[in-house]
Amino acid sequence: MTLKLLVAAALIGTSGAAIAQSTTSTNAPPPPTPPRIATQPPVAASDMQMVLDQLPMLGTKPTETLTPVKARIQPSAADATHAVMRQKGLSTAPDPAVTTQDLPYGSDPMQFARIYKPAAATGAPMPVIVYYHGGGWVIADVNTYDAAPRLLSKQLNAIVVSVEYRHAPEFKFPAQHDDAFAAYRWVLQNAQSWGGDTSKIALAGESAGGNLAVATAIYARDNNLTKPVHILSVYPIANSSMDLPSRKDSANAKPLNTAMLKWFGNYYTSSMADMQDPRLNLVGANLRGLPTTTIVNAQIDPLRSDGETLAAAMKSAGDKVEQRTFPGVTHEMFGMGAVVRGAYDANQYAIGRLKATFGIRN
Amino acid sequence: MKTLMISAAFGAAILASPAMAQVMTPSEYVTTAGASDLYEITSSKVVLETTQNPALRDFAQTMVTQHTKSTADVKAAALKSRVKVAPPKLTPLQQELVTELRAEKGTARDAAYVAQQKAAHGQALAVQKAYATEGTAPALKTTAAAIVPVVEHHLMMLKAM
Numbered sequence: 001m002t003l004k005l006l007v008a009a010a011l012i013g014t015s016g017a018a019i020a021q022s023t024t025s026t027n028a029p030p031p032p033t034p035p036r037i038a039t040q041p042p043v044a045a046s047d048m049q050m051v052l053d054q055l056p057m058l059g060t061k062p063t064e065t066l067t068p069v070k071a072r073i074q075p076s077a078a079d080a081t082h083a084v085m086r087q088k089g090l091s092t093a094p095d096p097a098v099t100t101q102d103l104p105y106g107s108d109p110m111q112f113a114r115i116y117k118p119a120a121a122t123g124a125p126m127p128v129i130v131y132y133h134g135g136g137w138v139i140a141d142v143n144t145y146d147a148a149p150r151l152l153s154k155q156l157n158a159i160v161v162s163v164e165y166r167h168a169p170e171f172k173f174p175a176q177h178d179d180a181f182a183a184y185r186w187v188l189q190n191a192q193s194w195g196g197d198t199s200k201i202a203l204a205g206e207s208a209g210g211n212l213a214v215a216t217a218i219y220a221r222d223n224n225l226t227k228p229v230h231i232l233s234v235y236p237i238a239n240s241s242m243d244l245p246s247r248k249d250s251a252n253a254k255p256l257n258t259a260m261l262k263w264f265g266n267y268y269t270s271s272m273a274d275m276q277d278p279r280l281n282l283v284g285a286n287l288r289g290l291p292t293t294t295i296v297n298a299q300i301d302p303l304r305s306d307g308e309t310l311a312a313a314m315k316s317a318g319d320k321v322e323q324r325t326f327p328g329v330t331h332e333m334f335g336m337g338a339v340v341r342g343a344y345d346a347n348q349y350a351i352g353r354l355k356a357t358f359g360i361r362n
Numbered sequence: 363m364k365t366l367m368i369s370a371a372f373g374a375a376i377l378a379s380p381a382m383a384q385v386m387t388p389s390e391y392v393t394t395a396g397a398s399d400l401y402e403i404t405s406s407k408v409v410l411e412t413t414q415n416p417a418l419r420d421f422a423q424t425m426v427t428q429h430t431k432s433t434a435d436v437k438a439a440a441l442k443s444r445v446k447v448a449p450p451k452l453t454p455l456q457q458e459l460v461t462e463l464r465a466e467k468g469t470a471r472d473a474a475y476v477a478q479q480k481a482a483h484g485q486a487l488a489v490q491k492a493y494a495t496e497g498t499a500p501a502l503k504t505t506a507a508a509i510v511p512v513v514e515h516h517l518m519m520l521k522a523m
Binding site: 023025026027028029030057058059067069070072073075079082083086091092093094096102109112141143144146 | 383384385386394453454455458459461462465466469470471473474477480481484485488489491492495496514517521522
């Protein structure tokens with residue numbers, strides 16, 4: 001009797017876990033939450049904390065306890081930033097110095113890109129930046145990540161192509177990488193018609209998109225495509241080890257914690273083996289011959305060690321790479337430059353690095 | 363008897379396991395869909411107060427009409443499914459979005475509205491699709507399935523804006 005019960009319980013346990021990882025349902029239950037780690041994250045700067053404080057007020061629940069569909073309707077860090085901007089009397093409307101146009105690059109409704117173009121474009125060919133948004137490949141979209149591509153377009157007088165891609169769990173790894181690569185090819189073919197100069201093309205991205213930026217540069221190298229001149233990778237997913245220092249010291253950070261990394265992985269992978277694929281575990285990829293790279297990290301972020309270890313791996317591979325960790329700020333800060341000083345500094349650093357690559361003086 | 367009850371419990375667990383879905387309850391779905399419609403209607407009315415853009419005016423008016431209809435459709439289906447329907451209420455985020463919209467003037471309000479609509483419709487589609495696929499109350503599931511192409515069409519219109 002007892003034995004039977006144990007067997008039945010074990011069976012239910014295993015099948016549950018297996019189903020959760022393989023299902024494409026957005027109603028799939030979250031994976032069991034990992035045991036709580038007591039470590040408190042480093043203290044955030046007061047302007048950063050002000051943004052974080054908005055999240056519970058806007059009704060944000062812990063992502064790691066939700067199904068994908070419920071996670072997708074949660075208030076985001078961008079929503080929290082807008083709330084602070086509004087409270088400070090700043091406009092939350094998109095900066096009219098940049099215009100946008102949504103164009104398809106594939107047949108799925110999610111395979112489209114938002115082309116950001118300076119409103120004051122003169123007709124002279126402009127540098128091109130292909131940008132990939134974050135959200136762990138499960139949540140968020142080009143709308144959530146409007147701040148960075150808009151800022152880069154304005155400050156660099158560049159065409160920025162913000163790529164939407166099919167999301168997990170409906171489409172699992174490597175669908176997002178395949179879309180990122182297809183979009184890069186499409187940009188190479190079409191950028192000239194938008195006023196872009198593909199001899200000055202860079203790759204950029206945040207979080208899951210920071211991974212896609214590097215993975216796409218590797219793809220371009222291996223497929224003899226026009227090589228990007230620069231990679232801007234902001235707090236990328238780049239290392240599948242769960243033992244990294246930031247996984248522990250920022251285990252309870254906001255808006256991203258270590259439990260959420262497991263949650264995302266549960267939905268975007270089909271099996272544990274996917275995690276060791278060099279497109280996800282970038283530190284294990286062949287990184288030789290990649291363009292000049294800038295890696296931006298936030299101190300209070302379980303992904304901080306990913307950026308640091310990726311920079312080390314790229315250096316060992318002989319690449320020109322510079323990595324900086326900005327203190328007092330968290331994951332998602334790169335879109336908060338309007339209200340968070342550390343984020344503004346990170347924006348300026350990235351813009352300076354891209355200006356140097358594009359040969360823009362001032 | 364005890365053994366039987368335990369086996370029955372496990373039987374139910376095993377039967378339920380192929381789906382393993384934690385789909386929204388009918389009540390959660392009705393509340394979420396109602397809030398989303400109310401936000402669409404409220405924000406569209408805010409932009410209609412000021413916009414000078416005829417195309418945007420048409421779009422906002424369409425939003426008011428079609429989201430009023432989907433609220434009525436969900437309400438009717440909820441009655442069939444015997445789910446209690448409270449009057450729709452904005453979430454704290456939706457309240458904030460409306461406040462942000464009211465804080466903008468002129469073309470900035472138009473632009474903020476379009477940006478908000480793009481984000482909100484993506485989320486509305488996620489909710490409707492999820493319930494249309496695995497919802498447990500048949501009448502509500504059918505209604506969600508009928509709302510999916512409407513929201514998809516709104517998203518298509520927004521891509522041209």
